[in-house]
Amino acid sequence: xxxxxxxxxxxxxxxxxxxxxxxxxxxxxxxxxxxxxxxxxxxxxxxxxxxxxxxxxxxxxxxxxxxxxxxxxxxxxxxxxxxxxxxxxxxxxxxxxxxxxxxxxxxxxxxxxxxxxxxxxxxxxxxxxxxxxxxxxxxxxxxxxxxxxxxxxxxxxxxxxxxxxxxxxxxxxxxxxxxxxxxxxxxxxxxxxxxxxxxxxxxxxxxxxxxxxxxxxxxxxxxxxxxxxxxxxxxx
Numbered sequence: 030x031x032x033x034x035x036x037x038x039x040x041x042x043x044x045x046x047x048x049x050x051x052x053x054x055x056x057x058x059x060x061x062x063x064x065x066x067x068x069x070x071x072x073x074x075x076x077x078x079x080x081x082x083x084x085x086x087x088x089x090x091x092x093x094x095x096x097x098x099x100x101x102x103x104x105x106x107x108x109x110x111x112x113x114x115x116x117x118x119x120x121x122x123x124x125x126x127x128x129x130x131x132x133x134x135x136x137x138x139x140x141x142x143x144x145x146x147x148x149x150x151x152x153x154x155x156x157x158x159x160x161x162x163x164x165x166x167x168x169x170x171x172x173x174x175x176x177x178x179x180x181x182x183x184x185x186x187x188x189x190x191x192x193x194x195x196x197x198x199x200x201x202x203x204x205x206x207x208x209x210x211x212x213x214x215x216x217x218x219x220x221x222x223x224x225x226x227x228x229x230x231x232x233x234x235x236x237x238x239x240x241x242x243x244x245x246x247x248x249x250x251x252x253x254x255x256x257x258x259x260x261x262x263x264x265x
Contacts, residue, residue: 036098036099037098037099037100037101038059038060038094038095038098038099038100038101039059039060039064039101039103039166040057040058040059040060040090040094040100040101040102040103040166041057041058041060041102041103041104041156041164041166041167041169041170042055042056042057042058042083042086042087042089042090042102042103042104042170043055043056043057043083043086043104043105043106043158043167043170043171043173043174044056044074044079044080044081044082044083044084044085044086044106044109044174045079045082045171045174045175045177045178045239046077046078046079046081046082046178047175047178047179047237049078049079049237050076050077050078051076051178052073052075052076052178052179052181053073053074053075053076053077053078053079053081053082053178054071054072054073054074054082054173054174054175054176054177054178054179054181055071055072055074055082055083055085055086055089055174055177056069056070056071056072056086056170056171056172056173056174056177056193057069057070057071057086057087057089057090057093057170058166058169058170058173059093059094060166064165064166065165066165066166066169066192067186068186068187069169069170069173069185069186070089070093070183070184070185070186070187071173071174071176071177071183071184071185071193072089072177072183072184073177073178073180073181073182073183074177074178075181079106079234079239080106080108080109080134080135081135081138082174082178083104083106083108083109084109084112084135084138084139084142085138086109086170086174087102087104087109087113087142088138088141088142088145090102091142091145091146091151092145096145096148096149097149099149099150099151099152100149100150100151100152101151101152101154102151102152102153102154103154103155103156103164103166103167104153104154104155104156104167105155105156105157105158105167105171105240105242106240107155107232107240110153110155112139112142113139113142113143113146113153114153117139117143120133120139121143125139125140157232157240157241157242157245158171158239158240158241158242159171159239159241159245159256160242160245169192169193172192172193172194172195173193175193176193176194225248225249226246226247226248226257227246227247227248228244228245228246228247229241229242229243229244229245229246229247229254230243231243233247233254233255234255235247235254235255235256235259237255237256237259239256241255241256
């Protein structure tokens, strides 16, 4: 029998926090040869922040994959990616303190991820979240993490779970909400937040806890800039 060696594993991971902090969940998904979702797992975290959820998702993915096989990780979290690719070496040199001398946030998770990265080949790739025709693995992980955050239950391919449903943050679900939200948007013109929608110049994070990419439509609400649907939902 000929055993085919796997040259590279392509995967995605994501975390979600409904309120940031709020009910949170994590998820990872590994692709098949056609880069479609094949094996996945998701789980609840109780009440915590989006950053903890994002780091937990990465930690669980690294722990669940073979360290001897090169891994490509697709993520939409600027924080989690920079934590392990840009900031981590400096944190270690400084005794797990930031350049300002403060203890590294979520240090236990970052230390664990650092341990799991040792001696293995991992390529991190940033993918924008919530894009029409965006990365299918990131979308799957996003939906699975969002569902885990909402229902606070474990799910996954090994458990025989069905594919996670569309998240309220995905373009299809958001479009359905925007239609009845136009009246709320009109009411908001006389209220505290602007009804104007612009394209983001830089990546950022909405008040809902989810990231938005440069060039993505954003609108201002009472707490800052974010997804237009979050503005209209808040107005209602």
